[in-house]
Amino acid sequence: MAKVKLTKKIVDSLDYTDKVVIHQDTLVSGFAVCTKSASKNYIINKRINGKLHRRVIGDCTIITLQDAREAAISAIASLMQGENPFESIEPVAVPTLAEAYQYYVSHKPSLKPKTIATYDRQIKGKLSDWLDTPLNDIMQSHITEKHLEITRASPSQANATMRALNAVWNFARLSYLDQSESAIIKPSPIDILTAKRLWNNVKPRTRHLNEDTMGNYVKILINFRSEDFHTMQPHSNNARDIMLLFLCTGIRASEGYNLKWDNIDLKHGTMTITETKNSDPLHLPLGKVVHSMLRHRYLYGATQPWVFPSRIKSCETGLTDISKQYGHISDMSGIHITPHDLRRTFSTVGDILNTNMSVIKRLMNHRNSTSSDDVTLQYIQVSQKRLRVAMNEIEEFIFNEAGMSQDDVIQKLYTCKDYSL
Template sequence: MTSSALRLTQSSVSALPLVQPGDAKRQRLYFDTDLKGFGLLVGAKAKTFFVQRDVNGKTVRTTVGRYGVLTVKQATEEARALLFQMTKGINPNQERRKPGAVTYGDALETHLTSNRGLAPRTASDYRYLSEQYLSDWLKRPLSEITRADCRDRHKKIGTENGPYVANHTFRVFSAVYNTALKVHEDLGVNPVIAVDRYKEKRRKAAIPSAQLSTWYGYINDLQDPIRRDWHLFVLFSGLRRSDAEAVRWEPDPAFPRAPIVDFANKAILVPLPKSQEPFYLPLSDFLLALLKRRRDCEHAKALYPASGWVFPANSKKKHGHIAEPEKPKKNKEGETVKVLPVPFTVHGLRNTFITVAESLDLSPYAIKMLVNHSLPDKQDVTAGYISAEVERLRKPMQQVTDKLLSLCGEKPTGKRHAPAKKAA
């Protein structure tokens, strides 16, 4: 692993691109030119601050924290304190290994930074649930959190926020604790063993077939054409919300996870979905027409000039694309809609796609590949021989589209696109 010298500032760190798939160097090191021993490690998913210097004749490196969780200024202050300890012969890594010194917050950071298979969305959920419902435990030593504490907090969250939130929160805590156990053997048995989780039923969020035409009419009457087309895109593509909202016209190194429209192959490339395995999603005639309408839309060009996003917006998260989960509240006339004619969630649109696909008696493998679900290769050896090629999925994708259009009250075109170029 090679290293470079760089003055670590908010702008310079922000500008550094993450390591791209296929890059020969899986990690890059940058040492600060101002504070000796302070550095930044850039990987495929995160940028992590660290300090490094000799302690008692041995080179020691210890993590300060992730960029984004810490600003450069905050990380520099933490680094100064750690470097000062190291000049006194104190090894921060050894201090952190002491069971009594390991807090839940420490263990959470270790879990998020060491688990390479954790999707960014999942990591964000772990952090949110911990900060929202276990915030008073973040600075509390893990060794002091008892079975009774876990049982009482689980019940409290279940009563105030619902059983699903309570169960999910303690799945997170349990996973973090188990990660800490790999290093700190003296922590003892995971206290979540005392938690009796609530029974859960799979929640069905799909829009009933009989209500799809009403939903479709409501969406087509929306005042904002970008948001209108985005909702239609989610339904007819079956993509996860996080992928559907971040589609770009062209690749950009600054957004390595963003799906890309590939008109040449009549598909969308999703480079880093939740499964972490890149896949091509074939575009039906409806989706092709929708994307061409977005590309040529003068309204969007005037509001968001030079935007690379397919669904641009002045989002609260400042990504530049649609990010708000709120449902649209006004129609074309600007009238406020107090009650939605058909209650729905964005995730429910994906569920609707899956429900309609299953109603067509399509191959279960084709459905799984269309929605990027893991194939059951551990239970079924046949799945291991199936290749998720874009052309193989084009016909079932069009079948789902035609059925959705029929349920929405539209007449399917019946058009089938000529075979596209093979996806690279």
């Protein structure tokens, strides 16, 4: 047992030890710090009337030295009066990672199913060996080792997994408190990645159709036919039509997959996306080709709630995945393009055409800027007429690259006998 005037600097410098070591405070008799192999706690360590009282006050990484010392003074005073200050206090258990994650998800009603599915893959999947581990037992060394392990397979997933863990950890730390409303969970050990600059430098993806590849890709996309195109079923040519939708509107894949006829106003040629990434509804006027495509699909798909229904009869949702089909299109064109690559292409074409930035941001649903150099854009109101002009200009550019006009595409793919809608 060592005696020393405990200060924050001294407490922080105390090493974790294989044996139990008690560092007695010289300022308050009976107050001490106990170090072990995996913990460092403020404790009461005082003999009163011949009986040794040794109780943990709290983790040194969770409560401050001043709070611990004051708690010790109060508890020792009660003990000396013959009272037991610990008698009615039941310790609050530190949650395991699985418990903390379940608490996080259940108390975040705004989380979308897709976000939860992503967190499940990260927390339940990549951190599965930690699920039964109390949070306070997860050390900084564990974090750096796990981050490196995941990095070997995917640097971006390593970063994303640790950010998800950090969100769960900080939420739990604010939620799991003792009777005095003090945190029982230590600060997030993920901070070690910042302190040691271990976060992976992942460059944002930039793949898109440029002016050298766009024409050939668009030709192949226009001519692509699914194996059941001739049946005129509601799901016929889902891949072709939805990829054209992504290319000509810039909406996200999840927004297109979940598109319902209730979101489409064919009379006025508009589309409303209510479930967006930033929860800000997006009202889009449609270009000529997309408008014609939706009218064409409506003629044989109006009985379905989904604009792009699944071909699986038992499926109660819209289209869920077309990776196989856009893989075929990519193989035929010689360039691998995903729905999000088409979103980048849409905005890039807008830039090529010198479309006003406020218009592009509105079409991309990026209008809520908070950066100081872009704050003025928050005050600009863009009319639907300007947006429709931009949509048609972008469509025209895209199909011109394939040697076609908008009317050529409509005539080839979406000629209907009945346009009285």
